[in-house]
Amino acid sequence: MSAPLTPQDVLDLLEQVKDPxxxxxxVRELGVLRDVQLTADGVEVTITPTYSGCPAxxxxxxxxxxxxxxxxxxxxxxxxxxxxxxxxxxxxxxxRAKLEGYGIAPPPHSADIRALKGAxxxxxxxxxxxxxxxxxxxxxxxxxxxxxxCTDCLEPFxxxxxx
Amino acid sequence: MERSEALFRTVLRLGDNSLVLGHRLxxxxxxxxxxxxxxxxxxxxxxxxxxARNYLxxxxxxxxxxxxxxxxxxxxxxxxxLNVKLAELPKGDYAHTIAxxxxxxxxxxxxxxxxxxxxxxxxxxxxxxxVKEATYHLRHSSEWLVRxxxxxxxxxxxxxxAIDGLWMYTGELFAPxxxxxxxxxxxxxxxxASIKAEWDATVARVLAEATLVRPADGWMARGGKDxxxxxxxxxxxxxxxxxxRAFPGAQW
Ligand SMILES: [Zn+2]
Numbered sequence: 443m444s445a446p447l448t449p450q451d452v453l454d455l456l457e458q459v460k461d462p463x464x465x466x467x468x469v470r471e472l473g474v475l476r477d478v479q480l481t482a483d484g485v486e487v488t489i490t491p492t493y494s495g496c497p498a499x500x501x502x503x504x505x506x507x508x509x510x511x512x513x514x515x516x517x518x519x520x521x522x523x524x525x526x527x528x529x530x531x532x533x534x535x536x537x538r539a540k541l542e543g544y545g546i547a548p549p550p551h552s553a554d555i556r557a558l559k560g561a562x563x564x565x566x567x568x569x570x571x572x573x574x575x576x577x578x579x580x581x582x583x584x585x586x587x588x589x590x591x592c593t594d595c596l597e598p599f600x601x602x603x604x605x
Numbered sequence: 606m607e608r609s610e611a612l613f614r615t616v617l618r619l620g621d622n623s624l625v626l627g628h629r630l631x632x633x634x635x636x637x638x639x640x641x642x643x644x645x646x647x648x649x650x651x652x653x654x655x656x657a658r659n660y661l662x663x664x665x666x667x668x669x670x671x672x673x674x675x676x677x678x679x680x681x682x683x684x685x686x687l688n689v690k691l692a693e694l695p696k697g698d699y700a701h702t703i704a705x706x707x708x709x710x711x712x713x714x715x716x717x718x719x720x721x722x723x724x725x726x727x728x729x730x731x732x733x734x735x736v737k738e739a740t741y742h743l744r745h746s747s748e749w750l751v752r753x754x755x756x757x758x759x760x761x762x763x764x765x766x767a768i769d770g771l772w773m774y775t776g777e778l779f780a781p782x783x784x785x786x787x788x789x790x791x792x793x794x795x796x797x798a799s800i801k802a803e804w805d806a807t808v809a810r811v812l813a814e815a816t817l818v819r820p821a822d823g824w825m826a827r828g829g830k831d832x833x834x835x836x837x838x839x840x841x842x843x844x845x846x847x848x849x850r851a852f853p854g855a856q857w
Binding site: 491493494495496497523524525526527528578579580581582583584585589603605 | 729
């Protein structure tokens with residue numbers, strides 16, 4: 443490479459790496475990408491899982507390595523950390539908008555203990571915008587989603603669960 | 606007992622509890638009583654499996670003999686598993702599965718909450734992930750226990766029978782072994798008596814709402830923490846470990 447590589451260059455490249463379960467949102471917008479460091483040993487990328495058992499982590503790790511290798515960066519280390527634990531508050535504004543456009547209601551704001559304890563959040567239908575919605579099941583198509591239905595347009599949809 | 610040995614055994618147990626119960630719940634995949642519950646149990650099983658991976662990886666590092674999460678999950682024999690017996694019991698009918706999950710979740714949530722404050726940063730980090738998941742799990746099992754208990758005559762009868770049958774396996778949750786006592790004294794593990802107090806309160810609240818009766822405390826089964834299991838664990842491991850045993854070193 444001609445100009446020296448910066449962390450921003452790496453971040454820009456990693457914008458191509460999407461959540462394999464929601465392929466419109468990047469790992470950065472999802473808040474899973476925590477840090478990029480340039481070290482004597484190459485590029486070190488730090489990621490954190492959404493859930494302990496998130497099966498997408500291995501795919502994301504591989505995609506990060508593949509993307510950087512394809513850009514000519516040979517020495518790449520992907521490190522996984524658990525602390526501080528991921529929260530849905532880390533999903534960026536653009537990420538939330540993309541989720542909604544994809545038909546998934548973005549998580550209720552602030553993963554505070556109230557939402558976890560079950561105070562029913564107001565959930566807007568991503569199809570028609572109605573707030574007259576009901577939860578069908580707290581566990582949806584993946585660990586990070588709950589299943590809802592809209593009582594106006596009658597369509598079912600996923601909610602990105604508050605965590 | 607030396608601190609590192611106590612930590613190894615305790616972290617291994619945390620992993621084994623989640624691994625074994627997670628495997629039991631995964632047995633509902635494709636067999637759930639309704640689609641949403643089939644999906645819910647698969648999701649909960651996946652959460653528990655993820656927690657097990659984190660704990661077993663850490664246990665391998667504490668031991669320092671190069672054993673990975675896979676080595677610990679797939680290549681130990683029955684007597685080397687340190688999970689509580691409650692986790693390994695067969696899944697039974699759906700009331701039994703829900704009752705067992707409830708009795709475990711009501712213990713697991715306050716334990717993970719307390720572990721987030723452990724001075725052992727790795728434990729606190731793993732628990733910090735697990736605590737959010739355990740919150741959803743307890744909510745799920747509580748709601749279903751209430752639905753069964755306060756449901757039809759049949760569902761009430763089955764839920765009460767499940768609670769009655771499982772009760773003798775709950776004592777082991779709160780009876781510390783030597784390793785746990787060592788860590789409790791060192792302030793790394795919370796006092797299990799304080800976890801018991803929270804468990805008692807949750808059990809009283811949910812059983813009352815479910816119109817179920819709390820059984821009297823009688824003889825309590827022990828031994829799982831020491832590797833002495835019910836006859837059920839061996840069958841579970843035969844399935845869980847089949848592939849790596851049949852094809853040593855197999856890779857995806
Ligand atoms: Zn709608």
